Amino acid sequence: MLEAQFPDEDAPSARALDEERPVTAAAVLPGGRAAQAVAAPLLAYGRRYGVLLALRAGGSFSAQETATAHHLARLTATRLAHARRHAAVQRTAMDLQRALLAEPGRPHPNLELATRYLPSGSSALVGGDWFETVRLHYGRTLLVMGDVMGHGLDAAVDMNAYRSHLRYVASTDLPPHRVLRQLDAAVAGEESRRPATCLLARVDPARGIAAFASAGHLPPAVIGPDGAAGLVDVPVGPPLGTGVGGYELVTRALTPEETLLMFTDGLIERRGEDIDASLSRLARMRLSVGAGVEQLLDEVLLRLDGLHAEDDVAVLAARIRHHPGTEAAGPVESCGRQGP
Template sequence: MGTDAHVFLSDLARGLEPRADQLVDVVLQHLLSELPEVWKYEDIAAVAPVALSQHIAAILDFLERGLGMTEVRTPPAAIEFACRLAEHGVPISELLRVHRLVHAGLLDQLNKETARVAGSQELVNATTLTLSAMAFDYADRTAEQAVAAYQRERDRRLQRRLIVINEAGTRIGTTLDTARTAQELADLGADHLADLVTVDLLSSALQDEGTYPETGPETLRRIAQAVSDDCPDLAAVTGRTHTYPEDSEPARVLATGQPSRLRISADDVPPWLAMSADHEPALRALGPRSMLLVPLWARGSPLGLAQFIRRQTAEPFDDDELLLAQEIASRAAVNIDNARRYTQERSTALTLQRSLLPHHLPDESAVETASRYLPSGSRAGVGGDWFDVIPLSGARVALVVGDVIGHGLHAAATMGRLRTAVRTLADIDLTPDELLTHLDDVVIRLQREEERDTDEISATCLYAVYDPISRICSLASAGHLPPAVVTPPTTDDDASAPRAVDFPELPVGPPLGLGGLPFETAQLELPPGSRLVLYTDGLVQSRSRDLETALALLRDLLARAPASLEETCDQLLSALLPSRPADDVALLVAQTTALDADHVATWDLPRDPAVVSKARAHASDQLAAWGLEALDFTTELVVSELVTNAIRYGKSPIQLRLILQSALTCEVSDASSTAPHLRRARVFDEGGRGLLLVAQLTEHWGTRHNHEGKVIWTEQLIPASLAEESSALA
């Protein structure tokens, strides 16, 4: 043995080669005692001895052959060891510590062997210095290569994590549907993380807000389940409800909001994992090995639990995968909560809106009506569309359709306020343009009452009044689409001939809420059997076609619409709308009738007190002709009082009119705009009680103004027996 240190180290390495396995065992035991947490991963524990064996063999070969540093290569198993650490999220500091402990342990063994076999202290010292320098250079070189491999694997895993997170952003929450969102979470987890993914939501989270919570253990409902491609299909258990024992791990996760990672052996499957006895064999056949329990929390409240399960053939979950599962579960929880809140608000708004819309349209002899309301199927939510049919005096009827701009509870509530305002103004018997002017003022007042951060209130409205006696329809529009007017064929010979359909050119005023701009009333004379089709813009406006195309299609449909109004409504909705309309739709179809001339009697009266008795006689004779003698006393009193007031306080011309419909209407008109009013007569007053008697003896009474003056009217209900007799006489 020479005195040269390099020659000595070469000989030393050659002599240690047969005992390399002993060196591996010594260094490995040292690592196990120093870094026990690294070996909890089975794949790391399996590759570590191989990596250590290759490392020691490479070092001995390096010393024996005296290689240069440029020729040093980290053994493949050591590179794999570094990659496995990166895969499991083990910090890089642990990799460097392992590397340092391996080289320190091996250097210690080499120094001990040098001291044992060297012949002189001088050789020991020279060899120790040379060995230390070479060992540090070798350790730096191989550590650099191991760290580079670790970083590449770490970057790849981070990139994969970002890819999955980005994919979660596009795949989860595509709809505002709670069950669909939960299924999207399960599908994504089965594609990238686990063999089986289940999503359970608390029953309380699926209930409407404000309901009382259930007593006893919290129940959950299995909302979604998904399996990976190479996993056998399991029987679907979605829709089932279950509970977790209070001392179980899922119950703890739900209560604390902290995730949990579990290892499961084939002989020790947790009893709470199976929802039922018939579900347990399928789970055992799956062979669960590792499990993540991730809570679904949003806005500080628990919503449910997601379970990610891997089979025996897969690696157990590591810290990075737990963080990834938390990330996608957190995104899903927010989307589930948004969907839940949207569903609750939509249900509330829809219930509110349906409660504000008329449940049953009144039976009117002036028109036959059919209607539909269809809420939107988009994320915009329920809107503020409405329609109404309002009986008016003189056998007339008002038809209304409107649309509050916006969606949600606010729009539905505003719609209810405007519908109430329209009915109140209609009771005053205003002309359509006057009614819209007052309704415009109502909207402006509502705007002033609203908070500053809320959307400005605006609405459109179409108000029409049809008179079956004159067959005149008076309309006014506040920014609303004109109605479709459908007239029947000119001859009765060909009932199957197409009807004429027209969209009259009405003077369209501004939407409600602008203020200061006028509205105009247009008048149409309608043949008997005509149809008025009133609708909101959701019926004809669409992204897939322009307004002109939609109106042309509506014209064609109405021209050959069936005789039934209900069938007409259904046909229009099915032909014009997609399965999920983007906006609310209100549709009102009214078929007009003309009141028979035999049901109307009119007398022009001079302004002479002596004519009052003649007016009573005219009314009495007409009631006899109609077979309504039983109403003679009340009618004569009403005629006497109204005609007397017109002569005393009104202006010529004065007219008396009786109308026989479902009720008996008595009208007295004059050219004065002064309206009478009820007053309380004092004990010794000789007058002032006539109008009070009229109000007590009739069902309804009121005043309406027109361009010629005013009309005082009363209505008396006709008993069913008398109505049948009068119909037979008519």
């Protein structure tokens, strides 16, 4: 490392910071060679980030060169300020999202649950992906998967607002399609909120039924006891926040041998690929037989390369807890729909 000595008591870098302007000074390089130094403070938005120091042996800096060094220092300080602000916003958004997703509401004890949230490895920003569970009466649980459009702190804040609205509406124990209708109407009145997709699944273990409703979200999948995955045909209504409404309810039998899988688009979507092809890749999967929900979820992420997804990934796996000696209430239609 080249170290210059300055005849003056104060180094030009310290003077430049104190005076907040470029400073030139004579310097002596190792070996006794005479040189000149110019120091320009790195100042931006009233904050000091350091000093740009340039040395020239056997010559001096012209006024134009000194001005150029000063201009370069200002640009550098501005970039540093923007980078630090960006990093601070990213940390805030990530901390907010981790706090919100770390402990979703407790499902009923008769339901096994596993969740994962994976920020995108290709983006420095956090998205609005989220999941939630709401414990209802009579042993039922409402499972929620949502995705607010956009990234960054605003998306994370809107995600929190959707989650709060959802908890309030769900506490009234309405069917999923009516929960979406009320949530859509409530959020549509807040013009600053970004639209969001949302999938609801109300699981009733005692009856062996799952009831679904979707607001622009991708369909869930059910993994059978043989490890084969199949998509559930859920009518897709408009995203939340549009005020349009029009959500439908569809029911399906769900046994303790089956695992319900809900996810955001980051799990399956690939750049340049049609969404139907992405969903087909999921439906073609054959997973390990007899695996628990945690192991099954890890295998899904591994098989679909969730760790290297191009977007954030939120995914939830749920399974009715098997109680020996109990049977479902009776046969249920595999697909029944209800309108508004």
